[in-house]
Amino acid sequence: MTRVPTPRLPTVSDVASAAGVSRQTVSNVLNSPAVVRPDTRGRVEKAIADLGYRPHASARRLRTRKSSTIGIRLDPVQNGISGAVLDRFLHAVTEQADARGYRILLYTAAGPGDEIAQFRRLLDGADVDGFVLTSTSFDDPRTEWLIEAGADFVTFGRPWGIDDLDDPRHRWVDVDGRAGVASATRQLLDGGARRVAFLGWPAESGAGDDRRRGWRDAMTAGSALAPAQLDELDLAVEDSVALAAARVQELLDAGVTVDAVVCASDTLALGASTVLGPATRVVGYDDTPVAAALGFSSVQQPLEEVAAATLGLLLDGDRDGDGDRDGDAGPGPADRHRLLRPTTVWR
């Protein structure tokens, strides 16, 4: 595509001379066919077909200043089991955007600074109308930059800064991991488990801390364990099958009784399940293909709903931050963010 000169494509002028009409008439046939006499229109349409003339999308975009394109970063490939969830989100967004007449443009970035450079490049080129961001972090510099630039965006993942949750300029969709893990823990307690452990990540990851709080909510309310006993069952390792297996083995070696383990990811759940016998229930998070294949339970994010809510906020929602969906009557934070409930798939 780079070296061979492109053969000249037919233009409106070519169509006009072939049909023996003015360029304005060709333009009318393309844009307001009703104003053109049928026989003239027939001649122009035949010339368009004969010459293979294509009204150029870039020209249309130049008129409308709209690209009908949404930019999404393709995250680096993760070697863990859980990376699949963002790929499934991308699938859902692409399919639903397609159905709404929007396309997805992918870009890559080595880090937040690099991603901001991509924002600038894509916005400068009017290549995209807005962005969908994933993998939000504490004090995310990307969302700050986009707000500053006045760009349209929605994040899958809530802002993790202290006062940002209701920032009207930051529209977001997220899944309530705290509620999901609490519900899974509560169901285990209701089923007769007493000592339910939590295997999560080290503190300071927004999503991980949130899931841990869910476990603690349910255990505090529904188990007879004292805080010190809960601390003993509150485990943290990096997201690795081997580290998870080692940590659970360490607990068992110390003689600690565990009736069930709720995990912050399927990767951790896989590690735990290689050490625990079939009598100890393991619940993962994200319901990846591995959970289904190996038969352990898992908290499932409603990714189709997340995709629908993300596109809804981006394309229909409250864009000027005045608190209401543009064009509708009532104000409301539902026009700026959505926190969706996950469900547990029991196996």
Added chain:
Amino acid sequence: MTRVPTPRLPTVSDVASAAGVSRQTVSNVLNSPAVVRPDTRGRVEKAIADLGYRPHASARRLRTRKSSTIGIRLDPVQNGISGAVLDRFLHAVTEQADARGYRILLYTAAGPGDEIAQFRRLLDGADVDGFVLTSTSFDDPRTEWLIEAGADFVTFGRPWGIDDLDDPRHRWVDVDGRAGVASATRQLLDGGARRVAFLGWPAESGAGDDRRRGWRDAMTAGSALAPAQLDELDLAVEDSVALAAARVQELLDAGVTVDAVVCASDTLALGASTVLGPATRVVGYDDTPVAAALGFSSVQQPLEEVAAATLGLLLDGDRDGDGDRDGDAGPGPADRHRLLRPTTVWR
């Protein structure tokens, strides 16, 4: 993005009046700055910055008739373990395309007919310069359509029709699954295994039949087993963990001795490994995160190389089908297709 009228963006005329120059001078500053006097250029550049004028990518594209964009279909989410390989290919292509100044536009399609409708739409809009296709099949109607339309494309996956392998109009990159499986099987035989089984898919899938042939090549050459004994070890099920486990269990129940199993996918390998003891070696295909997590061996496709070769053929290769890389001296099929060797990751 749909309801609020876009505020009018600054135009070349706005820049021209703010800088007190003609529109042609603004155009010169943008396109041939060397011809403009430095002080005038400074005034125009200041006006561009003050007004936030952005030379529009669509306008550039209209001039060049190039989108610098490659279309790729995002395959439907697969529930198996092995779908991840296409996502990893997409990652590799996106990163490498980005480094070459090309963007990836995603589309979805419910089937070949739907995908052809997408081709037409994207080509009519000049939205893409070409396509990268995955998941090729026997007598693929998509490639026939693209050849007929004169569109640029490269497939990851060889054409599986009988006479199409050397069709100069069909550029392709593929991984030599037959050689990869043969090599893995040979290494198992060299390591002392005698009765190596093959667990693949039912006949008539191009890639699956190819992998099965690799196993048979190696067993015929390197094992002492008679053809009838090989047939007993040649297993076929759909790509499912449960079906794979059941089929291997059936073999064991029939009293058939198996020293090792080479599989057409990690999904099948996962199923086999749940039934077989640690003494029986299992080799999967695609080296997915599951293989690494559970510790079984797997044949690994060189996806970074596949991505590089795909983009090389699409962007630099032989596009007119005359048998040589455009602009270079010697002809050769290497300018039209590449068959890359996989390696086995032993665990």
